[in-house]
Amino acid sequence: MSLLQWAAMGAAGYVIYRAVQKREAEHAPAAFADGEETGGNFANIRSxxxxxxxxxxxxxxxxxxxxxxxxxxxxxxxxY
Structure with missing residues (x-):
């Protein structure tokens, strides 16, 4: 495999990786602040x-x- 083919495969992999990351970020709950983690929060309740x-x-x-x-x-x- 030539260097150009390796570079093309690497670029394609990076594009796929970025698309998956963007898709996951879009599924964050709307009420959460940017950077607030929801991982251990099973009920998705914000701070x-x-x-x-x-x-x-x-x-x-x-x-x-x-x-x-x-x-x-x-x-x-x-x-009250």
Whole structure:
């Protein structure tokens, strides 16, 4: 096999690898912030607070924080 054929095979392998990586990144849950791992999180629940959100809300106070921290519990937070 010539060097040109090896280079073509390597380039094709790299293109396939990048396509698979991009496809996996598109399947990340929408609520998760960029870089937040979901691997050990079987229920796919993000971290509480604005740090775990993909987009930042315009207004965020302590009641919003308490409600976010109580999810997915059925009881409302004590700040209501």
């Amino acid at each position: 509480a607070g604005t740090e775990g959100m993909r987009s930042n809300p315009k207004h965020w106070d302590k009641v919003d924080q308490a409600a976010d921290e109580s999810f997915p519990a059925s009881d409302p937070p004590s700040t």
